[in-house]
Amino acid sequence: MTQNVDEIFERICTLLKPFNKKDIAIGKDTAFSIDLELDSLTVMDMLSEIEDEFDITIPLNMLPDLETVGQFTDAVHKLLSE
Amino acid sequence: MTLDLFEKFDPILNDYNSLPEGAENPFTVSMEKVLSPTTAIINGRETILAGTNNYMGMTFNAECMAAAQKALTDFGTGTTGSRVLNGTYNSHKQLEETLKEFYDCQHAIVFSTGYQANLGVISTLAGPKDYVVIDTDSHASIYDGCAMGNATVVRFKHNDPDNLDKRLNRIRRDDPEAGILVVLEGVYSMLGDQAPLKELTRISKNHNAYVLVDEAHSIGVFGETGRGVAQEQDVEDQIDFIIGTFSKSVGTIGGYCVSNHPKFEALRLVCRPYIFTASLPPSVVASATKALELIASTNLRSKLLDNSMRLNKGLCDVGFNMGTTGESPIAAIVIDDQNTAIAFWGEMIKEGVYVNLALPPATPNRMNLMRCSLSAAHSFAQIDFMLEKFTLVGKRLGILQDKVARIQNLA
């Protein structure tokens, strides 16, 4: 079951809704800390939801490299196709 | 232009500089004199210590002090060496023997702190091809042990067996052969809640994972002979590694890990936080050994939990928003606004009670806590004094309405 990147992006955007307190437009460049103003704890909570949504393991070790929604999407895409 | 290495700390320094000055600043307070396990002189005033982790009041125990003094006289102030280079005395080995007896197990290794025990054991046991699975609310030393190692780190939702099961399922699906270490805490220190070890260990064992339990806040406090929550919940035979500290119930400093794994002693050869730091001074080793004997042979647990229940119930009855239930030695109220929490701390110290201000990210769910960790050495009179001052300050800061107003609001 491989999914294309756009589908994954859409699903991540849906999951992000509750975290998007200021209701900004989300694009692939949207950064969790700067644009969405999420602290590291919230990003970890979100990571957990994305793990369950896609039924994958996203190691905590990857977190420092996942600053934007686009990077997250690519990481999920990669994990799904492994 | 060269970068200022300290620039990144500007936001936190700004917060810090906006704190109240002098006596009311929780980060600069110090004790002029310590009178007993529960009292000290602070700002020239006799103050009740309500947040010490000194669960058994062991710091001034006469037998522990005598043992420490004798060791100081006989063996000097420090070992000036690592456990593997000059730093192992007979007394270090005796302490490890005492731990083995205390836990009725095959192996025990003493570290210089509990923090280093977690750093060392987690980072060393779980290698590059292995997984460490930790609870979201894990202590900083557990997170740091993960960061120091090379294993893949996965988190599960606090105390949630299904959430753990899902994650272990996925790991096993992707990697049937992987070594997996699940790290739990007996008691989570901020809110004093216990891990449901029966379910969590059953799930871990179903997936062939090893289980490590950090009993830092539960040694001495739970279990028939004070071994902790694993003993209390009768799952000791399911647990592969127990980590603990001498810095709380044992009343001094130091950490340890005990296990029945036949190759456990290998850690002494490969565990860097064990090897590359000096061993505990002889006086500390002597008092820890004595305290462990006392914890196994005397039962102060019911007195401790009675104290905690009294304070928890009292705080709840006057209308505070409670973070704790009284089933552990922790009593914590939740305060919505961070500045109010900081002010609360300052008012309490002025009233002669030293409690712990616990703020995010050290707290679960971003709570601001005024947190007490009680001691068996507290008297009911001291507990009632704490309660009186909590109530006074709560009203002064407008957190507690008086009873009449509360009843009117309800009506």
Ligand SMILES: Cc1ncc(COP(=O)(O)O)c(C=O)c1O
């Ligand atoms: C769960 C837990 N593990 C480890 C430690 C560290 O113990 P130590 O004070 O011996 O470094 C603490 C103490 O804060 C703790 O709460």
